Amino acid sequence: MFRLASVTKPLVAATALALIDKGRLALGSLVRDYLPYFRPRQPDGKIADITIKHLLTHTAGLSYGADPKTTPPERMFNSGLSDTDLDFQENFSRLSTFPLLAVPGTLWSYSIAIDVLGAVIAQIEGCSLDEAVRRHVTGPLGMSDTGFSVSDPRRLATPYADGDPKAVRMSDHHLVPDDDSNLLTFAPTRLFNPTAFQSGGAGMVGTAPDLISFLETIRQGGAPS
Numbered sequence: 001m002f003r004l005a006s007v008t009k010p011l012v013a014a015t016a017l018a019l020i021d022k023g024r025l026a027l028g029s030l031v032r033d034y035l036p037y038f039r040p041r042q043p044d045g046k047i048a049d050i051t052i053k054h055l056l057t058h059t060a061g062l063s064y065g066a067d068p069k070t071t072p073p074e075r076m077f078n079s080g081l082s083d084t085d086l087d088f089q090e091n092f093s094r095l096s097t098f099p100l101l102a103v104p105g106t107l108w109s110y111s112i113a114i115d116v117l118g119a120v121i122a123q124i125e126g127c128s129l130d131e132a133v134r135r136h137v138t139g140p141l142g143m144s145d146t147g148f149s150v151s152d153p154r155r156l157a158t159p160y161a162d163g164d165p166k167a168v169r170m171s172d173h174h175l176v177p178d179d180d181s182n183l184l185t186f187a188p189t190r191l192f193n194p195t196a197f198q199s200g201g202a203g204m205v206g207t208a209p210d211l212i213s214f215l216e217t218i219r220q221g222g223a224p225s
Contacts (some may be wrong), residue, residue, distance in 0.1 A: 001145055002157040003191065004204045004211075005081075009114045011137055011146070011214065012129070012200040013056055015121055018136040020052075024124055027053040031060075034120045037093045042103050052120070054104045055113040061100030062111035065184065080115050080199030082173070082185040088119040088197050118200020129198040141213050146206035148198045150191065156205065159188040 004011075019025040031050045032039050042048045042061070054060040065079045077094040078084040084091070095116075101109055118129045125132040130148040138146045150156050159170040175183045190196050191205065 001150060001152075001155045001205050001207055003159060003188065004146075004206050005202050007206075007211065008200060008202050008204040011133055011204060012114050012118050012121065014214075014218075015133045015136045016052065016056065016117055019121065019124060025052060025120075027051065027056075031055065031116065031120060034123045035088075035092060035116070037089050038096050038116065038119075040096045040098065040100050042100050044103075045099075048100055048104050050104045052117070055117040055120075057108070058110055058113050059105050059108055060111065060113045060116075061102045061104050061107060061109070062095075062113050062116070063101055063109055064111055066098060077112075078197070079112055079184070080202035081176075081187065081190070083187040083190040083193055083196060085193070085195045086197060087195075088122065091197055092116055092119060112201060114201040115197075115199050118198060121200070122198075129200060133204075137214070138210070141210075141217055143206065143210040143213060146204060146210045146214075148203050148205075150205055153192075156191075159186075161186070 016025065020027060029052045031052065032047075039047050040050070040061075048061065050060045066076055075094055075097060077091050077098075078086055086094075092115075095112065101107055121132045122129045125135070127135075128148075134147060137143070160167040161170050161174055161176055170186060170188050172187060172189050174186045174188070176186050177183055190203070
């Protein structure tokens with residue numbers, strides 16, 4: 001079993017699409033109708049009309065992370081990789097105070113959008129994100145080793161990061177450079193913190209056979225046999 005990091009995203013996206021297929025959600029639904037505390041503003045100062053489609057397609061105008069050098073600690077939000085005690089409401093209320101990069105629908109930017117989508121799913125289902133994903137995706141597909149927690153820590157792979165000249169074991173607060181040379185904090189121990197919000201963008205663990213089952217199901221048309 002290994003930490004899925006951003007491979008969490010397609011599983012959470014598939015859960016949202018399952019809810020859409022069942023009439024529980026719509027692509028055009030406004031996010032603030034489900035998360036009233038999430039009301040970020042556009043660059044012009046207007047409250048943005050962010051839809052589920054914007055979250056799914058990374059066109060909501062969101063980004064990843066905030067500069068810790070210029071952001072007060074009480075405003076810092078968590079991007080799903082580092083450890084935290086924030087829940088959905090507190091984390092995305094903080095995120096909501098940052099202006100969007102652009103009007104929703106006008107710019108593609110890889111972002112924390114799927115984490116916000118996870119909060120919407122949990123709100124609609126009235127349960128944890130883990131339970132919702134299990135109810136609609138991993139459960140029907142028999143993906144018993146995939147979720148937001150580890151039933152048997154002895155099976156969990158040791159986390160490694162790129163290094164020179166060879167890979168290095170991750171520490172509890174490992175700094176990883178992103179594509180823009182910014183340093184992101186990856187905390188492998190977050191997985192064992194029950195108070196951290198379940199990150200729809202980076203928080204799951206799973207196995208290769210489980211992921212192959214998921215991808216093969218999509219290849220065959222999206223329904224379990």
